[in-house]
Amino acid sequence: MSRQAKSESELTWKELEIGGIVTEPGSASRYRTGDWRSQRPSYDFSRCIKCRLCQIYCPDGCINETDKGYFEADLYYCKGCGICATECPTTVITMVDEGEE
Amino acid sequence: MVKKVGMETSVAIGEVVKRVNADVIAAYPITPQTHIVEHLAELVAEGELDAAFIPVESEHSAMSACLGAAAVGARTFTASAGQGLELMHEVLYVASSMRLPIVMAVTNRALSAPLSVWGDHSDAMAVRDTGWIQIFTENGQEVVDNVLCAFRIGEDPRVLLPVMVHLDGFHLSHMIEPILLPEPSQVAKFLPENKYPLPLDPSRPVTMGDFGPPVIYSEAKKAQEVNLRAAKEVVLECWNEFARIFKHSYHPVECYRSEDAKVLLLAMGSFCETAMVAVDKMRGEGKAVGLLRLRLWRPFPFEEIRKAAQAAEVLIVLDRAISFGGPGGPVCSEVRSALYPLDKRPKVIGFVGGLGGRDITPDGFEAIISRGIEIAKKGSKEEFEIFGVRE
Numbered sequence: 083m084s085r086q087a088k089s090e091s092e093l094t095w096k097e098l099e100i101g102g103i104v105t106e107p108g109s110a111s112r113y114r115t116g117d118w119r120s121q122r123p124s125y126d127f128s129r130c131i132k133c134r135l136c137q138i139y140c141p142d143g144c145i146n147e148t149d150k151g152y153f154e155a156d157l158y159y160c161k162g163c164g165i166c167a168t169e170c171p172t173t174v175i176t177m178v179d180e181g182e183e
Numbered sequence: 184m185v186k187k188v189g190m191e192t193s194v195a196i197g198e199v200v201k202r203v204n205a206d207v208i209a210a211y212p213i214t215p216q217t218h219i220v221e222h223l224a225e226l227v228a229e230g231e232l233d234a235a236f237i238p239v240e241s242e243h244s245a246m247s248a249c250l251g252a253a254a255v256g257a258r259t260f261t262a263s264a265g266q267g268l269e270l271m272h273e274v275l276y277v278a279s280s281m282r283l284p285i286v287m288a289v290t291n292r293a294l295s296a297p298l299s300v301w302g303d304h305s306d307a308m309a310v311r312d313t314g315w316i317q318i319f320t321e322n323g324q325e326v327v328d329n330v331l332c333a334f335r336i337g338e339d340p341r342v343l344l345p346v347m348v349h350l351d352g353f354h355l356s357h358m359i360e361p362i363l364l365p366e367p368s369q370v371a372k373f374l375p376e377n378k379y380p381l382p383l384d385p386s387r388p389v390t391m392g393d394f395g396p397p398v399i400y401s402e403a404k405k406a407q408e409v410n411l412r413a414a415k416e417v418v419l420e421c422w423n424e425f426a427r428i429f430k431h432s433y434h435p436v437e438c439y440r441s442e443d444a445k446v447l448l449l450a451m452g453s454f455c456e457t458a459m460v461a462v463d464k465m466r467g468e469g470k471a472v473g474l475l476r477l478r479l480w481r482p483f484p485f486e487e488i489r490k491a492a493q494a495a496e497v498l499i500v501l502d503r504a505i506s507f508g509g510p511g512g513p514v515c516s517e518v519r520s521a522l523y524p525l526d527k528r529p530k531v532i533g534f535v536g537g538l539g540g541r542d543i544t545p546d547g548f549e550a551i552i553s554r555g556i557e558i559a560k561k562g563s564k565e566e567f568e569i570f571g572v573r574e
Contacts, residue, residue, distance in 0.1 A: 091398045095405040100343055101282035102403045103381050104390035113394075 115142065119162030121177040127152045129172040136166035136175065187361035192323035192350065195362045196262070196288050197222030199330045201232045202370050206257035209237035209248035213267035214300040215352035216290040220262055242267040246274035246285075253283035253345075254391055256382035258334065261285065264352055265292030265299075268306045272313070278345040279314030280407055281392050284337035284377070285345040287315075288330060290356040291452065291503075293539040301540020302352035304451065304503040307480070308513045314407055316346040316414055317480040319451045323360035326350045328431050331365055331374065336421050338377045342414045349480075351453040353540065365429065373428050415482045435484035436491045437476040440466055444473030447495045447529065448552055449518060451477045452503070454537055461548035472552055477514065488521045498522070498529040499555030501570070503537045511535065511567030530559045536570030547571060 099105060130152050137145040137153050144159035145166065155166065167175040190198070196219045200208065208227070210220045226232040235252075239245045242263050252259040263271060268289055278285050291307050293299035307317065316336060320326045326348060333346035350356055365373070381389050395403055415435070426432035437455075440462055441447055450458050455476040465472045475491050475498075477484075492498050500519075502512020510516045511533030519531040532555040537543050543551070551570050558568075 090396070093399065093402060095402040095409070098399075098402055098406050100381060101280065101391065102393055102395060102399075102406075103281075104393050105381065105387075107388045107390075110390075110394070113396075 114158055115161055116156075116158045119157075119160060119180060121162040121164060121179055122157060122160065123155050123162075123164075123166055123175045124178045125152070125154060126174055126176075130174045131172055133171065135169050135171065139165050139169045141165060185363060185366055187363050189359055190323070190362045190364075191218060191357060191359050192326050192362070193218035193290070193356050194222045195323055195327045195364065196330055197226060198364050199327050200260045201226050202365055202367060203258065203331065203334050203374055205232070205234050205260045207235045207237065207249070207252035207259045208261065209239050209245045209252065209259075210261045210263070211239050211242045211245045211267060213242070213264050213292075215292060215302070215356045216262045216264040216267070216288070218356065219288055219290070223260075242270040243274060246271035246278065249285045250274065250278055250281065250283055253278070253285050253379070254281070254383045256377060256379035258338070258377045259283075259285045260287070262288040262290070264290040265294055265306045268310060269294065272310060275310055275313035275315060275345075277392060279411075280403070282343040282410070283345060284334075284343055284379070286330065286333040286337055287345065287347050288326070289347050289349050290352040291349050292352040299539040300352070302354055302503075303538045303540070304349075305505075305538075307347070307349050308502075308504040308506070310347070311481065311513060314344070314411055315481060316342075316344055316411070316418065317349060318346065318418075319349045319478055319480055320355065321453050321455045321476065323355065323358060323362050324431065325433070326355060327362055327364060328425065328429065329433070331370070332421050332425055332433070334377075335374050336414070336418055338375075338379075339417050339421075340378070340380060342410070342417050343379070344411060344414055349452065354453040363429075369428055373424065412482050415479070415484065418479060418482075433478060434487070435477075435479035436487040437478055438491050439474040439476065441473030441475060441491060441495075443471060444495055445471040446497045446499070446552060446556055447473050447475055447492060448499045448501065448548065448555070449475040449477060449492075449514070450501045451480070451514060454501070454503070454543055457543060457545055458501075458548045460545040461552065464545065465549060465552065477518075483517060483521070485521050488518060489525060492518070492522060492529055493525055493527060495529040497532060497556055497559040499532045499534065499552060501537070501543075501551060502533065502535045502567075505535050505538070505569075509566075515567065532558045533567035534570045535567055538569075541571065543570065
């Protein structure tokens with residue numbers, strides 16, 4: 083009875099492994115830290131110079147290179163801290179409130 | 184033929200840890216625990232005990248090192264007291280919630296300020312809620328016996344929890360007593376091999392002490408609470424088995440001349456032996472007094488306390504710690520709540536005494552009992568009284 087079988091939100095106290103030990107390596111990658119976000123990055127790639135600074139500064143390491151060579155946050159993990167928007171030298175990134183278009 | 188040997192209790196603890204063949208000892212010396220650690224360091228240095236002795240830089244590190252050792256399935260021992268126990272405070276929670284069976288001897292010591300190296304139960308009470316099993320002892324033999332039991336209880340697959348064995352600083356730690364040490368053949372029979380079910384092991388990787396978001400934290404705490412409460416059955420089973428092999432018996436609440444007593448005194452630790460002298464004297468004078476000695480502090484023995492105390496008219500509880508600004512000592516407060524649901528229950532009167540190494544003599548215990556009876560009849564303006572304090 084470990085965490086593989088069910089998601090954390092379904093487990094009862096009886097189903098936890100002793101001491102909450104996690105027996106599946108790498109299972110933290112399933113943790114949706116994107117749920118913490120109140121703002122998300124919005125992009126205007128027409129100004130992007132592909133400098134990669136956003137990717138370097140991202141404290142979560144969740145910014146990936148797209149097929150076209152731009153850089154975009156993976157919203158499954160992005161916590162919406164806005165550091166990428168602050169660091170972008172050409173203001174490609176604007177932070178918008180979640181729930182807004 | 185096994186013989187009693189005159190030995191300092193601290194040294195005897197080291198001898199037990201040697202006999203259970205502990206794998207890792209990580210400890211930082213602090214008065215009055217020092218002799219335990221010194222003796223263990225000596226045993227390891229002289230090759231008498233094949234263990235890793237980790238001389239850490241603080242108690243916080245001592246307990247952290249113990250976590251790592253227990254996590255790989257090593258039989259782990261440490262000892263501390265007073266300020267040292269407080270310095271390891273936050274790591275104590277980690278040990279219990281990660282379900283790591285570490286055994287720790289605590290030579291109970293008062294907390295600063297003013298600086299006191301002498302004994303009371305302030306340190307034990309400050310770590311009351313850390314999730315450890317806690318056993319109090321009254322003499323050197325009880326310490327030795329219960330350190331051995333602590334390994335069996337903590338490492339039991341149904342328990343997997345850390346265990347503190349409390350012994351009063353100086354009053355017990357530095358006392359030389361005739362002690363019966365367990366024979367290797369007895370230890371082999373009594374204590375199974377430590378087999379931690381999910382150890383840190385590169386061939387079967389696990390994560391311990393993982394991140395617990397709100398969605399899982401309550402479930403983790405409920406599991407921990409149920410587990411500690413259920414450990415009582417294993418403690419009882421262990422003490423029964425111990426009595427069978429070693430002929431010394433232990434109970435969560437030890438009753439002394441209490442069966443028909445109208446007035447009961449409840450105490451913990453080495454002071455109980457002095458209190459018995461007072462009870463004997465008062466019994467000799469025809470007074471129906473008795474003594475309860477609370478041995479198992481966590482998990483708290485609710486049923487046993489109710490059974491032992493419900494028939495009495497007055498229950499006087501002596502705490503060797505103060506919960507400042509609160510209802511009295513922690514022991515009194517918990518005993519009172521344990522009895523509250525009963526229809527017929529004794530009046531519970533709280534005293535605090537024996538702080539920072541202050542002795543209580545048999546006359547003192549007699550005075551506490553007499554004053555307790557008086558308060559039960561006439562009441563008191565205070566929530567609790569500090570015995571022997573100069574006004």
